[in-house]
Amino acid sequence: MLRSCATHLRTLRSGSVEVWRSFSSEKVTHKDHAVPNPSWSKDLRILFDQFMKKCEDGSWKRLSSYRIIPPEHLKDFQTQFIDPSYSKEEYILKGQLFTRSFEDGMGFEYVVFCNDVEKKVVCLFQGGPFLQGVPGFLHGGATASIIDVALGKCAARAGGIVMTANLNINYKRPIPLCSVSVINSQIDKIEGRKLFLSCNFQSSDEKILYADATGLFIKLDPKKRLT
Amino acid sequence: MLRSCATHLRTLRSGSVEVWRSFSSEKVTHKDHAVPNPSWSKDLRILFDQFMKKCEDGSWKRLSSYRIIPPEHLKDFQTQFIDPSYSKEEYILKGQLFTRSFEDGMGFEYVVFCNDVEKKVVCLFQGGPFLQGVPGFLHGGATASIIDVALGKCAARAGGIVMTANLNINYKRPIPLCSVSVINSQIDKIEGRKLFLSCNFQSSDEKILYADATGLFIKLDPKKRLT
DSSP: OHHHHHHHHHHHHHHOHHHHHHHHHHHHHOOBOSSOOTTOOHHHHHHHHHHHHHGGGTSSEEEOOBSSOOHHHHHHHHHHHSOGGGTTOHHHHSOOBGGGOSOTTTSEEEEEEEETTTTEEEEEEEEOGGGBSSTTBBOHHHHHHHHHHHHHHHHHHHHSSEEEEEEEEEEOSOOBTTOEEEEEEEEEEEETTEEEEEEEEEETTSOOEEEEEEEEEEEOOTTSOOO | OHHHHHHHHHHHHHHOHHHHHHHHHHHHHOOBOSSOOTTOOHHHHHHHHHHHHHGGGSSSEEEOOBSSOOHHHHHHHHHHHSOGGGTTOHHHHSOOBGGGOSOTTTSEEEEEEEETTTTEEEEEEEEOGGGBSSTTBBOHHHHHHHHHHHHHHHHHHHHSSEEEEEEEEEEOSOOBTTOEEEEEEEEEEEETTEEEEEEEEEETTSOOEEEEEEEEEEEOOTTSOOO
8 A cells, every 4th residue: 555655756757847846845854834834814914923922922822734744753763653664655655744735825724833832732723715615714624734733833832743633623613714713622631552632613703613523542652554 | 713713825936936836837737646646556446447337237337536636525614614705815715635635656646436325435546655654654634534534435325424533543564655456445334423434454455454444423413613
Protein backbone atom coordinates (compact mmCIF):
# COMPACT_ATOMS: atom_id res chain seq x y z
CA MET A 1 0.00 0.00 0.00
CA LEU A 2 2.68 2.48 1.02
CA ARG A 3 5.02 1.56 -1.82
CA SER A 4 2.26 2.06 -4.41
CA CYS A 5 1.88 5.58 -3.05
CA ALA A 6 5.42 6.51 -4.08
CA THR A 7 4.65 5.20 -7.55
CA HIS A 8 1.51 7.26 -7.58
CA LEU A 9 3.44 10.39 -6.65
CA ARG A 10 5.92 9.78 -9.47
CA THR A 11 2.95 9.50 -11.85
CA LEU A 12 1.63 12.80 -10.58
CA ARG A 13 5.01 14.42 -11.15
CA SER A 14 5.20 13.42 -14.78
CA GLY A 15 1.51 14.02 -15.43
CA SER A 16 1.09 17.34 -13.72
CA VAL A 17 4.29 19.33 -14.00
CA GLU A 18 2.90 22.67 -12.88
CA VAL A 19 1.47 21.30 -9.67
CA TRP A 20 4.69 19.49 -9.01
CA ARG A 21 6.84 22.57 -9.52
CA SER A 22 5.00 24.68 -6.96
CA PHE A 23 5.08 21.64 -4.72
CA SER A 24 8.90 21.34 -4.95
CA SER A 25 9.69 25.04 -4.58
CA GLU A 26 7.50 25.21 -1.47
CA LYS A 27 9.53 22.37 0.01
CA VAL A 28 12.63 24.53 0.12
CA THR A 29 11.19 27.57 1.85
CA HIS A 30 9.55 26.18 5.03
CA LYS A 31 7.57 29.35 5.37
CA ASP A 32 5.68 29.94 8.59
CA HIS A 33 2.04 30.37 7.53
CA ALA A 34 0.65 31.38 10.94
CA VAL A 35 1.13 35.10 10.23
CA PRO A 36 -1.05 37.66 8.42
CA ASN A 37 -1.19 37.64 4.61
CA PRO A 38 -3.11 39.96 2.23
CA SER A 39 -6.20 37.72 2.32
CA TRP A 40 -6.72 38.27 6.05
CA SER A 41 -9.76 40.41 6.83
CA LYS A 42 -9.67 43.35 9.20
CA ASP A 43 -11.45 41.28 11.88
CA LEU A 44 -8.78 38.59 11.75
CA ARG A 45 -5.94 41.13 11.89
CA ILE A 46 -7.45 42.85 14.94
CA LEU A 47 -7.76 39.55 16.82
CA PHE A 48 -4.22 38.56 15.78
CA ASP A 49 -2.82 41.86 17.12
CA GLN A 50 -4.70 41.40 20.41
CA PHE A 51 -3.15 37.98 20.96
CA MET A 52 0.30 39.13 19.91
CA LYS A 53 0.07 41.69 22.71
CA LYS A 54 -0.78 38.90 25.16
CA CYS A 55 2.41 37.17 24.03
CA GLU A 56 4.59 40.07 25.17
CA ASP A 57 4.78 38.94 28.83
CA GLY A 58 5.37 35.30 27.82
CA SER A 59 2.06 33.97 29.16
CA TRP A 60 0.81 33.25 25.62
CA LYS A 61 2.74 31.95 22.60
CA ARG A 62 2.01 32.01 18.90
CA LEU A 63 2.58 28.58 17.32
CA SER A 64 4.39 28.38 13.99
CA SER A 65 2.76 26.34 11.23
CA TYR A 66 4.32 24.89 8.08
CA ARG A 67 2.94 23.52 4.84
CA ILE A 68 5.88 21.14 4.51
CA ILE A 69 7.24 19.41 7.61
CA PRO A 70 10.65 20.90 8.55
CA PRO A 71 13.40 18.25 8.01
CA GLU A 72 14.40 18.11 11.70
CA HIS A 73 10.82 17.33 12.79
CA LEU A 74 10.50 14.76 10.02
CA LYS A 75 13.74 13.04 11.01
CA ASP A 76 12.60 12.67 14.63
CA PHE A 77 9.29 11.25 13.48
CA GLN A 78 10.88 8.82 11.07
CA THR A 79 13.37 7.60 13.67
CA GLN A 80 10.65 6.85 16.18
CA PHE A 81 7.50 5.88 14.33
CA ILE A 82 8.25 4.72 10.78
CA ASP A 83 9.79 1.40 9.86
CA PRO A 84 13.33 2.20 8.54
CA SER A 85 12.59 0.43 5.26
CA TYR A 86 10.04 3.16 4.48
CA SER A 87 12.18 6.08 5.58
CA LYS A 88 13.23 7.18 2.11
CA GLU A 89 9.83 6.85 0.52
CA GLU A 90 8.66 9.87 -1.42
CA TYR A 91 5.22 9.80 0.12
CA ILE A 92 6.48 11.35 3.33
CA LEU A 93 8.74 13.92 1.69
CA LYS A 94 6.15 15.12 -0.82
CA GLY A 95 3.12 15.39 1.42
CA GLN A 96 1.73 18.76 2.51
CA LEU A 97 -0.08 19.54 5.71
CA PHE A 98 -3.75 19.32 4.70
CA THR A 99 -4.94 22.54 6.33
CA ARG A 100 -2.03 24.54 4.81
CA SER A 101 -2.19 23.12 1.29
CA PHE A 102 -4.34 25.90 -0.23
CA GLU A 103 -3.33 29.16 -1.90
CA ASP A 104 -3.39 32.09 0.53
CA GLY A 105 -6.97 33.09 1.31
CA MET A 106 -8.72 30.26 -0.53
CA GLY A 107 -8.74 27.65 2.23
CA PHE A 108 -7.88 27.55 5.91
CA GLU A 109 -6.40 30.80 7.21
CA TYR A 110 -5.60 30.36 10.87
CA VAL A 111 -3.19 30.99 13.68
CA VAL A 112 -3.00 29.19 17.00
CA PHE A 113 -1.99 30.76 20.33
CA CYS A 114 -1.42 28.76 23.49
CA ASN A 115 -1.18 29.36 27.21
CA ASP A 116 0.64 26.36 28.68
CA VAL A 117 0.00 27.31 32.32
CA GLU A 118 -3.76 27.52 31.81
CA LYS A 119 -3.63 24.59 29.32
CA LYS A 120 -5.67 26.64 26.85
CA VAL A 121 -5.34 27.01 23.11
CA VAL A 122 -7.08 29.60 20.93
CA CYS A 123 -7.37 29.22 17.18
CA LEU A 124 -8.30 32.30 15.11
CA PHE A 125 -9.85 31.13 11.84
CA GLN A 126 -11.07 32.49 8.51
CA GLY A 127 -12.46 29.90 6.07
CA GLY A 128 -12.01 30.82 2.39
CA PRO A 129 -14.19 30.18 -0.67
CA PHE A 130 -12.66 26.76 -1.43
CA LEU A 131 -14.15 25.41 1.80
CA GLN A 132 -17.78 25.66 0.71
CA GLY A 133 -20.48 23.14 1.58
CA VAL A 134 -24.08 24.33 1.41
CA PRO A 135 -23.83 27.47 -0.84
CA GLY A 136 -22.31 30.40 1.03
CA PHE A 137 -21.40 28.39 4.12
CA LEU A 138 -18.49 26.33 5.39
CA HIS A 139 -18.49 22.60 4.57
CA GLY A 140 -19.11 20.35 7.60
CA GLY A 141 -15.82 18.62 6.83
CA ALA A 142 -13.93 21.92 6.82
CA THR A 143 -15.44 22.75 10.21
CA ALA A 144 -14.37 19.33 11.49
CA SER A 145 -10.88 19.85 10.05
CA ILE A 146 -10.16 23.12 11.80
CA ILE A 147 -11.61 21.69 15.03
CA ASP A 148 -9.21 18.75 14.66
CA VAL A 149 -6.35 21.24 14.24
CA ALA A 150 -7.40 23.33 17.25
CA LEU A 151 -7.87 20.32 19.55
CA GLY A 152 -4.80 18.56 18.14
CA LYS A 153 -2.54 21.57 18.79
CA CYS A 154 -3.90 21.74 22.35
CA ALA A 155 -3.24 18.01 22.90
CA ALA A 156 0.23 18.26 21.37
CA ARG A 157 1.25 20.93 23.91
CA ALA A 158 0.85 18.28 26.63
CA GLY A 159 1.41 15.05 24.72
CA GLY A 160 4.01 15.68 22.01
CA ILE A 161 3.12 13.78 18.83
CA VAL A 162 -0.54 12.81 19.06
CA MET A 163 -3.16 11.27 16.81
CA THR A 164 -6.92 11.78 16.84
CA ALA A 165 -8.83 8.84 18.34
CA ASN A 166 -12.29 10.40 18.57
CA LEU A 167 -13.97 13.60 17.43
CA ASN A 168 -17.55 14.36 18.46
CA ILE A 169 -18.85 17.57 16.91
CA ASN A 170 -22.18 19.32 17.43
CA TYR A 171 -22.93 21.75 14.61
CA LYS A 172 -25.17 24.48 16.02
CA ARG A 173 -25.33 27.17 13.32
CA PRO A 174 -24.07 27.42 9.72
CA ILE A 175 -20.76 29.30 9.42
CA PRO A 176 -20.67 31.96 6.65
CA LEU A 177 -17.80 31.52 4.18
CA CYS A 178 -14.96 34.00 4.72
CA SER A 179 -16.19 35.00 8.17
CA VAL A 180 -13.81 35.06 11.13
CA SER A 181 -14.30 32.77 14.10
CA VAL A 182 -12.53 31.74 17.29
CA ILE A 183 -12.05 28.22 18.62
CA ASN A 184 -11.27 27.96 22.34
CA SER A 185 -9.83 24.55 23.28
CA GLN A 186 -8.84 23.06 26.61
CA ILE A 187 -7.60 19.80 28.07
CA ASP A 188 -10.25 18.35 30.39
CA LYS A 189 -8.45 15.19 31.53
CA ILE A 190 -5.30 13.14 30.96
CA GLU A 191 -5.23 9.37 31.57
CA GLY A 192 -1.90 7.79 30.64
CA ARG A 193 -1.48 8.35 26.89
CA LYS A 194 -5.11 9.47 26.49
CA LEU A 195 -5.88 13.19 26.37
CA PHE A 196 -9.53 14.31 26.63
CA LEU A 197 -10.27 17.75 25.24
CA SER A 198 -13.17 20.05 24.43
CA CYS A 199 -13.72 23.24 22.48
CA ASN A 200 -16.26 25.80 21.42
CA PHE A 201 -16.36 27.45 18.02
CA GLN A 202 -17.72 31.01 18.08
CA SER A 203 -18.10 34.04 15.86
CA SER A 204 -15.36 36.63 16.38
CA ASP A 205 -17.72 38.80 18.47
CA GLU A 206 -18.59 35.71 20.60
CA LYS A 207 -22.30 36.26 19.92
CA ILE A 208 -22.87 33.09 17.88
CA LEU A 209 -21.91 29.57 18.98
CA TYR A 210 -21.31 27.78 15.68
CA ALA A 211 -20.26 24.43 17.12
CA ASP A 212 -18.89 22.64 20.14
CA ALA A 213 -16.86 19.46 20.22
CA THR A 214 -14.96 16.96 22.30
CA GLY A 215 -11.86 15.10 21.22
CA LEU A 216 -9.82 12.16 22.40
CA PHE A 217 -6.18 12.19 21.34
CA ILE A 218 -3.55 9.49 21.90
CA LYS A 219 0.09 10.25 22.50
CA LEU A 220 2.10 8.08 20.10
CA ASP A 221 4.09 5.31 21.73
CA PRO A 222 7.78 5.41 20.65
CA LYS A 223 7.91 1.63 21.17
CA LYS A 224 5.26 1.07 18.50
CA ARG A 225 5.73 1.66 14.76
CA LEU A 226 2.92 3.17 12.71
CA THR A 227 4.16 1.14 9.73
CA MET B 1 -20.37 39.42 8.00
CA LEU B 2 -21.68 38.14 4.69
CA ARG B 3 -21.18 41.43 2.88
CA SER B 4 -17.57 41.64 4.01
CA CYS B 5 -17.05 38.26 2.36
CA ALA B 6 -17.89 39.66 -1.08
CA THR B 7 -15.36 42.42 -0.45
CA HIS B 8 -12.83 39.83 0.57
CA LEU B 9 -13.39 37.89 -2.63
CA ARG B 10 -12.86 41.02 -4.71
CA THR B 11 -9.58 41.56 -2.86
CA LEU B 12 -8.54 38.02 -3.67
CA ARG B 13 -9.36 38.55 -7.32
CA SER B 14 -7.13 41.58 -7.67
CA GLY B 15 -4.39 40.20 -5.43
CA SER B 16 -4.16 36.69 -6.77
CA VAL B 17 -4.89 36.76 -10.49
CA GLU B 18 -3.68 33.25 -11.30
CA VAL B 19 -5.86 31.58 -8.70
CA TRP B 20 -8.79 33.66 -9.81
CA ARG B 21 -8.36 32.74 -13.48
CA SER B 22 -8.46 28.99 -12.89
CA PHE B 23 -11.36 29.64 -10.54
CA SER B 24 -13.34 31.50 -13.22
CA SER B 25 -12.67 29.07 -16.06
CA GLU B 26 -13.72 26.15 -13.88
CA LYS B 27 -17.01 27.93 -13.21
CA VAL B 28 -17.98 27.68 -16.84
CA THR B 29 -17.35 23.98 -17.36
CA HIS B 30 -19.34 22.30 -14.56
CA LYS B 31 -17.30 19.17 -15.04
CA ASP B 32 -18.44 16.01 -13.29
CA HIS B 33 -15.49 15.00 -11.09
CA ALA B 34 -16.85 11.63 -9.95
CA VAL B 35 -15.17 9.77 -12.81
CA PRO B 36 -11.65 8.35 -13.23
CA ASN B 37 -8.75 10.72 -13.95
CA PRO B 38 -5.03 9.93 -14.51
CA SER B 39 -4.28 10.18 -10.78
CA TRP B 40 -6.54 7.25 -9.92
CA SER B 41 -4.62 4.16 -8.85
CA LYS B 42 -5.31 0.71 -10.26
CA ASP B 43 -7.12 -0.28 -7.04
CA LEU B 44 -9.53 2.64 -7.34
CA ARG B 45 -10.22 1.95 -11.02
CA ILE B 46 -10.98 -1.72 -10.33
CA LEU B 47 -13.48 -0.81 -7.60
CA PHE B 48 -15.03 1.87 -9.83
CA ASP B 49 -15.52 -0.65 -12.66
CA GLN B 50 -17.11 -3.15 -10.25
CA PHE B 51 -19.68 -0.59 -9.10
CA MET B 52 -20.36 0.63 -12.64
CA LYS B 53 -21.34 -2.97 -13.46
CA LYS B 54 -23.75 -2.95 -10.52
CA CYS B 55 -25.33 0.15 -12.06
CA GLU B 56 -26.26 -1.68 -15.25
CA ASP B 57 -29.52 -3.17 -13.86
CA GLY B 58 -30.51 0.14 -12.23
CA SER B 59 -30.17 -1.09 -8.62
CA TRP B 60 -27.14 1.16 -8.03
CA LYS B 61 -26.47 4.67 -9.31
CA ARG B 62 -23.28 6.70 -9.62
CA LEU B 63 -23.74 10.22 -8.21
CA SER B 64 -22.33 13.16 -10.16
CA SER B 65 -20.17 15.64 -8.26
CA TYR B 66 -19.26 19.22 -9.21
CA ARG B 67 -16.62 21.66 -8.01
CA ILE B 68 -18.92 24.60 -8.77
CA ILE B 69 -22.62 24.32 -7.98
CA PRO B 70 -24.61 24.04 -11.25
CA PRO B 71 -26.74 27.22 -11.71
CA GLU B 72 -30.08 25.38 -11.58
CA HIS B 73 -29.24 23.83 -8.19
CA LEU B 74 -27.97 27.16 -6.91
CA LYS B 75 -31.16 28.96 -8.02
CA ASP B 76 -33.36 26.47 -6.13
CA PHE B 77 -31.23 26.86 -3.05
CA GLN B 78 -31.26 30.66 -3.20
CA THR B 79 -35.02 30.77 -3.71
CA GLN B 80 -35.67 28.62 -0.67
CA PHE B 81 -32.95 29.24 1.86
CA ILE B 82 -31.17 32.55 1.28
CA ASP B 83 -32.62 35.95 2.03
CA PRO B 84 -33.27 37.61 -1.38
CA SER B 85 -31.15 40.61 -0.43
CA TYR B 86 -28.10 38.30 -0.44
CA SER B 87 -28.94 36.47 -3.64
CA LYS B 88 -26.50 38.35 -5.88
CA GLU B 89 -23.57 38.24 -3.48
CA GLU B 90 -20.34 36.98 -4.97
CA TYR B 91 -19.62 34.71 -2.04
CA ILE B 92 -22.13 32.16 -3.24
CA LEU B 93 -21.17 32.34 -6.92
CA LYS B 94 -17.42 32.09 -6.32
CA GLY B 95 -17.30 29.31 -3.76
CA GLN B 96 -16.05 25.85 -4.62
CA LEU B 97 -17.14 22.59 -3.06
CA PHE B 98 -14.46 21.98 -0.42
CA THR B 99 -13.77 18.33 -1.22
CA ARG B 100 -13.47 19.06 -4.98
CA SER B 101 -11.32 22.17 -4.73
CA PHE B 102 -7.93 20.45 -5.23
CA GLU B 103 -5.98 19.70 -8.41
CA ASP B 104 -6.62 16.17 -9.69
CA GLY B 105 -4.87 13.62 -7.50
CA MET B 106 -3.62 16.02 -4.83
CA GLY B 107 -6.67 16.03 -2.54
CA PHE B 108 -9.92 14.10 -2.30
CA GLU B 109 -10.45 11.67 -5.16
CA TYR B 110 -13.78 9.95 -4.69
CA VAL B 111 -16.93 8.68 -6.25
CA VAL B 112 -20.20 7.86 -4.52
CA PHE B 113 -22.61 5.11 -5.53
CA CYS B 114 -26.06 4.66 -3.98
CA ASN B 115 -28.73 2.00 -3.74
CA ASP B 116 -31.98 3.80 -2.86
CA VAL B 117 -33.97 0.60 -2.21
CA GLU B 118 -31.44 -0.67 0.34
CA LYS B 119 -30.78 2.92 1.56
CA LYS B 120 -27.04 2.32 1.22
CA VAL B 121 -24.30 4.55 -0.06
CA VAL B 122 -20.73 3.53 -0.88
CA CYS B 123 -17.92 6.04 -1.26
CA LEU B 124 -14.69 4.94 -2.98
CA PHE B 125 -11.87 7.19 -1.82
CA GLN B 126 -8.19 7.91 -2.49
CA GLY B 127 -6.61 10.65 -0.35
CA GLY B 128 -3.78 12.54 -2.08
CA PRO B 129 -0.55 14.05 -0.73
CA PHE B 130 -2.15 17.43 0.12
CA LEU B 131 -4.25 15.72 2.80
CA GLN B 132 -1.35 14.85 5.09
CA GLY B 133 -1.50 14.95 8.88
CA VAL B 134 1.09 12.88 10.75
CA PRO B 135 3.81 12.30 8.08
CA GLY B 136 2.72 9.71 5.53
CA PHE B 137 -0.84 9.48 6.80
CA LEU B 138 -4.17 11.18 6.23
CA HIS B 139 -5.00 14.19 8.42
CA GLY B 140 -7.78 13.54 10.95
CA GLY B 141 -9.68 16.47 9.45
CA ALA B 142 -9.45 14.98 5.94
CA THR B 143 -10.81 11.69 7.29
CA ALA B 144 -13.68 13.60 8.95
CA SER B 145 -14.30 15.50 5.71
CA ILE B 146 -14.74 12.47 3.49
CA ILE B 147 -16.90 10.83 6.19
CA ASP B 148 -19.09 13.97 6.19
CA VAL B 149 -19.37 13.66 2.39
CA ALA B 150 -20.24 9.95 2.52
CA LEU B 151 -22.84 10.33 5.27
CA GLY B 152 -24.16 13.60 3.79
CA LYS B 153 -24.72 12.02 0.37
CA CYS B 154 -26.55 9.14 2.04
CA ALA B 155 -28.75 11.55 4.04
CA ALA B 156 -29.43 13.69 0.95
CA ARG B 157 -30.86 10.68 -0.91
CA ALA B 158 -33.68 10.58 1.64
CA GLY B 159 -33.79 14.18 2.86
CA GLY B 160 -32.95 16.47 -0.07
CA ILE B 161 -30.86 19.43 1.10
CA VAL B 162 -29.38 18.50 4.48
CA MET B 163 -26.87 19.96 6.91
CA THR B 164 -24.64 18.15 9.39
CA ALA B 165 -25.82 18.45 13.01
CA ASN B 166 -23.49 15.91 14.62
CA LEU B 167 -20.50 13.83 13.59
CA ASN B 168 -19.00 11.30 16.00
CA ILE B 169 -15.91 9.62 14.57
CA ASN B 170 -13.78 6.84 16.06
CA TYR B 171 -10.35 6.71 14.46
CA LYS B 172 -9.10 3.11 14.71
CA ARG B 173 -5.99 2.96 12.52
CA PRO B 174 -3.90 5.55 10.64
CA ILE B 175 -4.79 5.74 6.92
CA PRO B 176 -1.76 5.74 4.56
CA LEU B 177 -1.67 8.71 2.17
CA CYS B 178 -2.68 7.80 -1.40
CA SER B 179 -4.17 4.45 -0.36
CA VAL B 180 -7.65 3.46 -1.50
CA SER B 181 -10.47 2.93 0.96
CA VAL B 182 -14.20 2.29 1.00
CA ILE B 183 -16.81 4.00 3.18
CA ASN B 184 -20.11 2.13 3.58
CA SER B 185 -22.90 4.38 4.87
CA GLN B 186 -26.48 3.68 5.81
CA ILE B 187 -29.51 5.41 7.27
CA ASP B 188 -30.33 3.90 10.65
CA LYS B 189 -33.39 5.97 11.60
CA ILE B 190 -35.48 8.93 10.42
CA GLU B 191 -37.43 11.09 12.89
CA GLY B 192 -39.16 14.03 11.21
CA ARG B 193 -36.39 16.19 9.74
CA LYS B 194 -33.67 14.28 11.62
CA LEU B 195 -31.73 11.56 9.82
CA PHE B 196 -29.50 9.26 11.88
CA LEU B 197 -26.73 7.53 9.93
CA SER B 198 -23.66 5.39 10.45
CA CYS B 199 -20.68 4.27 8.40
CA ASN B 200 -17.51 2.24 8.44
CA PHE B 201 -14.28 3.25 6.71
CA GLN B 202 -12.22 0.29 5.49
CA SER B 203 -9.20 -0.48 3.36
CA SER B 204 -10.09 -1.49 -0.20
CA ASP B 205 -9.51 -5.18 0.65
CA GLU B 206 -11.80 -4.80 3.71
CA LYS B 207 -9.04 -6.16 5.97
CA ILE B 208 -8.44 -2.96 7.95
CA LEU B 209 -11.14 -0.93 9.71
CA TYR B 210 -9.71 2.60 9.66
CA ALA B 211 -12.65 4.33 11.34
CA ASP B 212 -16.33 4.17 12.10
CA ALA B 213 -18.73 7.02 12.64
CA THR B 214 -22.28 8.12 13.28
CA GLY B 215 -23.89 11.24 11.90
CA LEU B 216 -27.03 13.25 12.52
CA PHE B 217 -28.22 15.32 9.57
CA ILE B 218 -31.10 17.79 9.45
CA LYS B 219 -33.28 18.30 6.40
CA LEU B 220 -33.43 22.04 5.74
CA ASP B 221 -36.82 23.64 6.38
CA PRO B 222 -37.97 25.68 3.34
CA LYS B 223 -39.88 27.94 5.73
CA LYS B 224 -36.67 28.99 7.47
CA ARG B 225 -33.92 31.13 5.95
CA LEU B 226 -30.29 30.33 6.63
CA THR B 227 -29.53 34.06 6.35
